[in-house]
Each structure stands twice: as C-alpha cells, then as structure tokens.
Amino acid sequence: MIAPTSAPTGFSLVQAAAAAAAHQNFPPATLYMVATPIGNLADFSLRAIHVLALVDAIACEDTRVSAGLLRHLGVDKPLLALHEHNESSAAPRVLERLGRGERVAYVSDAGTPAISDPGAALCAQAQAAGFRVMPLPGASSGVTLLSAAGDAHAATQGLGFSFVGFLPAKGASRQAQLEAALQRSGSVLLLEAPHRIEDLAQRLADTAPQRRVTLGRELTKQFEQIHTLLAVDLPAWLGADAQRLKGEFTQAIHAEAPPDVADAPPAVPDTALHVLRVLLAELPLKQAVSLATQITGVARNPLYQAALQLREAPEAPAP
Template identity: 45%
Template sequence: MATGSGILYIVATPLGNLGDMTPRAVAVLREVDLIAAEDTRHSTPLLRHFAIATPITSLHEHNEAQRAATLLDRVEAGQSLALISDAGTPLLSDPGFLLVREARSRGLRVSPVPGPSALVAALSVAGLPVERFVFEGFLPARSGPRRTRLEALAGEARTLAFYESPHRIRETLADMAAVLGGEREAVLARELTKIHETVRGGSLAELVELLERDPDQRRGEFVILVHGAPERAGEDERDGELVRQLAVLLGELPLKQAVQLAVKLTGRRRNEVYRLAMRLSEGD
C-alpha cells in the first residue's frame, strides 16, 4: 500500500430509482476530491439531486487509457477519487478496468461502495438457477460473430447472463433461439427499478414472439438470462466414441492437432470437441 496516498472508491449508483442510492454512496461522493463519471451530462443531475457539489470529470471507454495515469497521480499524491458509471456498479460492461488495474499495480487502495447492479437484480427475480452463472456482458453487435459466440456457449450448463440495448434486443433474442434452441427457458428483464420495469419469462421462442407482438417491450435497457444446457448424467454412446478417439489422438499429438483431427473424423462442433479434449488432458 502506497503510504500517504488517497483512496480510489468504486461507487454503485441507482439503475433508475433514486431511492436505491445508499447513504454511504452519498457520503463518499460528497467527501472525495474528484468524481470520475462515464458521462458527466448523465451523472450531473444525480449529483445535484443529492446535493453533491464535488468536482466531476469524464472517464469513458474512449479516454480511459489516456486519463487513468493522470487521475491516479492525484490519488498517489493524497487525493481521493470516486468512480461512477451511468447506472449500477462500475466495471460490469462499463469503463474502469484499466483504472482499477493500474491503481492496484501502484499499490493504491481501491475500496468498493456496493449498491445496485442490473445483473444481480435480474438474477434475484428470474427464478432460474443462480448458484452458478456466467456473465457475458454484451454480445457482438453483428449477427455472424454473435452466433459464433453463442455456439461456443451452447453446451454451458450454468445460467447465462447478458446485457443488451434496445436497438439490438430483437435480433439478439432471435439469434439465441436459432443457436441455443427456441425451447430453451429464458428471462427478459427490462428497465429494472424504473417505471416501466418488466420481467418476462418463457422459452426463447416465446420471448421473440413477445417482442414481435409488442414493440413497447423493445424499449429500455435489458438483462437476458438463459437457462444453462441440461447436464447429462453420463456420456452417451456417441460421446463415448469421441472420448475413445480423443484419448488415442491426445496420446500421439498436441491438443490443438488432436482436436482438429477429431473434428474432421467425427463432424462434431469444434468447441464441443475442444472442451472434451481439455477435460481429458487435465485428467477429468
């Protein structure tokens, strides 16, 4: 820990309902020397509402690499800095990673001020298994790369969690239905804590149909939760053959070459073969 330095606070702010602002968050934002915000235009009304007069500066994805060092120089000199995003907890699909990583590499104190998170809020009300989950943030904007990423997740047994914006929500759900299967159970959480909050569950196909039928359901910010793939109790006959082939190939070839050859021999998906090869190579 750098002696004589200030503190970098990571402060969660409301998703929409101002009643979710914690007293500690208000106190910290009033006491620090500077607030770094993803969008100062968005955050200024929030600060004004809580009578927070602390100076504010911008820190977003386009300037974080250039500004992080300068801001941390101030913390190193003894000032305290608070990082906030437009809504919720910073760094979760929001700027701040470079700032926090550099702060920790300098030995500076980084302190969380917990509060709202769209991810956690959605998981808490979805009715899907949440003891294990995978947070993917935003999927690629274009359908091709998006489907490729979804194919890599198709066999994932844990609940899948995504963020999505209104102008891509319909296409993203359609791609999920096509790749993961229209029957896969999912939950669409929209505008959490806001006036038009909705949490809709059903199959992916049903949620696609909902958005087609009701354009209002395409508005706002979204969390998509998808039930994981069913875990099989054991390998079926087809998988057993793949296991036997991989065992032989891995005994003679490097993992990458063994996977490539197994894909050619079996016609199975590369990501599926790769996951199994990894398990075998690790002795699972």
C-alpha cells in the same frame, strides 16, 4: 435515465448519509468504485452518497449524467471524464490525485463500474501503482434479474452463472460469441440495447429454442417488466406489443436442466390433463395446448409436454 424525486423540505440526503456512514473508515489516497442506481434513485446507498460528498474529485463515464445525479444529491465536486475511449490515457490524472493523498471516486452512468461499463483499466492501474481500491456495492442489472429468475436447479447443481454482458453488435462474431456463451455451464446473463433486442431474440430462438429465458426490461424503473418463456417463443412475445421493444434489456438464459429434471414427467394437475384430453380429441396439438393454457392457467411448456405424451400413449381398449 434516472428520474429525480423531490426530497422533503429541510431534508438533506448528504446529512442523512453522513449520519449513517461518517463513523466508518474512508482512507485517503484511495480510489472508490461507487455503484449508482440503474433506474431508481431510491436504490442509492447512504454510504455511496457519503463517499461522493467526501471525495476530492469524481471520475465518471459521462460528466453530463453524473452532474445531474450530483445536483440531485446536493453535491458539488470536480468531475473528470473517464470513459471507454479515453480510460487508459485519463487514468494517470486520477493516479496523480491519489499520489497527493486525495480520495477519488469513480462512477459509471448506471450500475456497478468495471462490470459492463468502464473502470476496470483505471482500477488495475491504481492497484499496480500501490493505491488502495475500495468498492461500494450497489445495483447491477445482471444480479438484479438473476434474483428474480428462479433458476434454482442451477444453484443446487453447483453450476452458478456467467456474466457475458453485450455481445458484438453484428457479424459472424455476434453469433459465434452467442454460441460460445450457450456452451457454458449454469445460467448466462446477457445485456442488450433496444435496437438489437429483436435480433438477439431471433438468434436465441434459432440456436437454443428449448432453453428458458428470463427477460428483464427497464429493471427497477416505473415500467419494469420481467417475463420467463422458452427461447423459441421470445420473438413472438416481443412482437406482440410495441412497448416490449422499448428500454434497456437484461436476459438470463437458464441453465440446461440436468437429466433427472429434463426427463421428469410434467407436473400437470389431473383437472388440466382432463381438459387437455378433451381438446386434443377435437383440435390440433398447438391449438389444444394454447386453449388449455387459457382455461386452466397451467404454464404452456408442461401442457405441451403432457400433450406430446398423451398423443404418443396407446389408446385404452374399449370396455
């Protein structure tokens, strides 16, 4: 839920939006697919606000959620309920309005419509009927997280990314679709609800333990959290703090590194290697790596790989 903020006295968002966007072309008999913020109202574009103030009606996923958003904007429009359970049957009412030359907007509860939210069937029916569909870009949790995931080698290798969204809630199909997603080239974007995040984390740890995962929690909101770690470490990280299990989750499962990246020696500074050697001489490998991470600040994974190499390397002969 987006927390509204108070606008300065005498300031109208609708007036500011009109000043910025009214000179642009907004044709009649058009369906406007309008992206809404995913948690931070300040991410709403002025063009989107202007369109919501301009259209004749707004179709929406949940009229209660959209009514609250429109009240904050100072916009009053007829609302048409169009969600995943009635999209096909409700779409003809929108087409009737378009046929009368009206402008109609569609918004989901948060984010870009028709991606992981309703709107695709409405869009397809409008296009099939010969009406124009105009998208207004905005927030999308998957792209938002991907921009902070730093999966650079996927882009340079031409692998790109796949948006999967929500997996089935349970059963064999959940595991089957997860395994199929992990077979795709490039990064994979998943969404998950808080009551299923632990299950997904454990499945990732069991199925692809060495894949890097960037987890985004409550993106754009006050308590936003973004953390990158190996899938094998994800269940323990989530379980270490009850707050980490709250909110909405987006996960970027990084592309598997190409052979030249996977086989490259870890980039560990000499000082960190010295600390690691001293600790390995006295402690078990995992404990030595954990302490070396705390002492040197070097990430756990490269230290772990370096520790394996040090353990396997033959000891130097005594002078």
